[in-house]
Amino acid sequence: MTHEDAGHYAAKHPGGEIDPTIAEAIAAKEKDGKITCSAAHAIAEKHGCTPQTVGMTIDLLEKRIHKCQLGLFGYGDNKEKAIKATSTVAEPLKHAIEKAVDNERISCAAAWTVAKEMNMSKLEISSACEAMGIKITKCQLGAF
Structure with a gap:
């Protein structure tokens, strides 16, 4: 989705249903409408579901995922990447x-x-x- 689609994440999942248990876990971890990638993965592990299920629930709740563990999005005011290309790769x-x-x-x-x-x-x-x-x-x- 593009930045223009922000706040309309549920549209990615027509007919998707919110799992109340997962939604409660998300609510406990989110702050200011955002939840970290790490927290979302921890929820998946704790509740024995896939990260994709947690991600869909986050979307249906219109929350944002930030601080990608790969450093690809959700860092700083501009939500930029946290990574830079390394100078050499072994x-x-x-x-x-x-x-x-x-x-x-x-x-x-x-x-x-x-x-x-x-x-x-x-x-x-x-x-x-x-x-x-x-x-x-x-x-x-x-x-x-």
Whole structure:
């Protein structure tokens, strides 16, 4: 969705229904109509559902997700990226990212997997992807 669509997130889920238990957990974690990516994932884990289910509920409640764990959105007043391209990418990391790439892009989930396999932070993976010109897609929460 574009910035012009802000506040109309429920439109992404026609016929979607709010899970009251998940909605209550979101309400407990949100502040000023926003919930962090980290908090949303913690809710999914605690309630045994997918991040996508939590993301849909956030959208249906017209809340915003911010502070993406990959650093892609929701930082600062301009909601900019928190990451910058790294100056160099070590060969083992480059190979791991290239192996996870599908159609010249890497999914959010695949980036997380690379981070875990390489024992690196998610932000380090995002920075490497930026340097390699690889876009991260398919947010696990459905934000992008």
